[in-house]
Amino acid sequence: MKILFIHQNFPGQYKHLAPLLASRGHQCVALTLRVKEATTWNGVRVLPYTLPKRKAQAVHPWLTDLDTKVTRAEACYRAARQLRDKGFTPDLILAHPGWGESMFLRDVWPDARLGLYCELYHLSDYPHVDFDPEFTSGDAELAHLRIRMKNLNNHIHFPMADAGISPTRFQADTFPPEFRDRITVVHDGVDTDLSRPDPDVRLSIEGAGDLTKQDEIVTFVNRNLEPYRGYHVFMRALPRLLKERPKLRVLIVGGDEVSYGARPPNGQTWKQIFIDEVRKDIPDTDWARVHFLGRIPHQQFTTLLQISTVHVYLTYPFVLSWSLLEAMSCKAAIVASDTTPVREVLSQGETARLVDFFDREGLVTEVVALLEDDDARKRMGQAARAHIVQNYDLRTIALPRQIDWISSIMSGAKV
Known part of the structure; x- marks a missing residue:
């Protein structure tokens, strides 16, 4: 079978x-903006395409998102047409439509089966919008309209698709019924052989030396440090947490950019905004125990999770982070926000302690309680x-279910 990613x-x-599909003998090809030259990766032929240079033009702000997606879709369409003209005709196209690239691929290969990765349908009501009163969208009625426009890409794609796949029920359930009925919930999977506990783990941190499981460590991880993932709540909890735990080390992972939500004002970073807010309440000796690691390689990230005494995970009602499931796989003792996507994977008192997203005092109380309770940490x-x-589990659960999903698409069965 010929498969295009x-x-x-x-x-x-x-x-x-x-x-996995390439190892099973399928001819796998990928089109992407990520590479500059054609290459082969793990049996997959990876081909580049580029975006055209465009003159600036006046576009309504609500259409900027769609305009960008159509630009990418046209570029991908042109690359796909060249593939077709060279004789490549996929039996199956697997596409993440979030950036628009796959918008016109049915026009190139009308007979190919199409499976979409359904990450999110943008809902414009609470709690998906204005969940956090500190960062509201201004005019709520206008925000409702603007958010609806972001779904034009979804509405263009889904009539063409044979089926969709979504990693969590929360994400799948954001889609309207006519879409949701064709979405299968299968997570991308966690490599539990790599993300596993290690009692002998050791992590070297500048300013802290070598840390082991005998040290008291709280970890907090975001792709980027921003409000959507509760960075502001965590930072505001630090003054009391550091005061109550004089031997605690706090390890914070994340970049300075913005993955989700609004950008900070005046060219600042959310990271620095909340450092500046809490720094006056934290003595220098306590601040020396807070370590910002930036973005780190995955192997070091796994070591971080393995060494964690208590791991804190906070999120708006939004896409669930891979990092939470990897922390669970490493047997981390977790304090997390009591929000809908989190409740899908964590149970209060069984696998974690859950707190109201905004309750930073409750967050500190739960973290301190877990730091003092070895048995609870081990059990959870x-x-x-x-x-x-x-x-x-990646190999025994996720990949077999993904293969079943593909088989259903190719057989024409209802999924």
């Missing part, structure tokens, strides 16, 4: 699926890993 940052969510960590192994 479409992902702006390939492999992205196809990191494990694409090599074991339960968390067991849940991941039983429901999200």
Whole structure:
């Protein structure tokens, strides 16, 4: 079978699926903006395409998102047409439509089956919009209209699709019924052989030396440090947390950019804004125990999770982070926000302690309680890993279900 992958940052969510299909003898090709020259990766032929240079033009702000997606879609269409003219005709197209690239591929290969990675349908009501009163969207009625416009890309794609796949029920359930009925919930999977506990783990941190499981460590991880992932709540909890735990080290992972939500004002970063806010309440000796690690390689990230005494995860009602499931797989003792996507994978008192997203005092209380309770940490960590192994393991659960999903698409069965 000939399979075409479409992902702006390939492999992205196809990191494990694409090599598996290639290893089974399928001819796998990917079109992506990520590479500059054609290459082969784990049996997949990865081909680049580029975006055209465009003159600035006046576009209504609500159409800027769609305009960008159509630009990418046209570029991908042109690359796909060249592939077709060279004789490549896929039986199956697997696409992440979030950036628009796959918008016109039915026009190139009308007979190919099409499976979409359904990451999110943008809902414009609470709590999906204005969940956090500190960062409201201004005119709520206008925001409702603007958010609806962001779904034009979804509405263009879904009539063409044979089926969709979504990693969590929360994400799948954001789609309207006519879409949702064709979406299968299968997570991308967690490599539990890599994300696993290690009692002998050691992590070297500048300013702290070598840390081990005997040290008291709280970890907090975002792709980028921003309000959508509760960075402001966590930072505001630090003064009391550091005061109550004089031997605690706090390790914070994340970049300075913006993944979700509004950009900070005046060219600042959310990271620095909230450092500046809390710094006056934290003595220098306590601040020396807070370590910002930036973005780190995945192997070091796994070590960080393995060494964590308590891991804190906070999020708006939004796409669930891979990092949370990897923390669970490492037997981390977790304090997390009691929000809908989190409740899908964590249970209060069984696999984690859950707190109201905005309750920073409650957050500190739960973290301190776990730091003092070895038995609770061990029990919840074991339960968390067991849940991941039983429901999200890459090789025994996720990949077999993804293959079943592909088989259903190719057989024409209702999925």
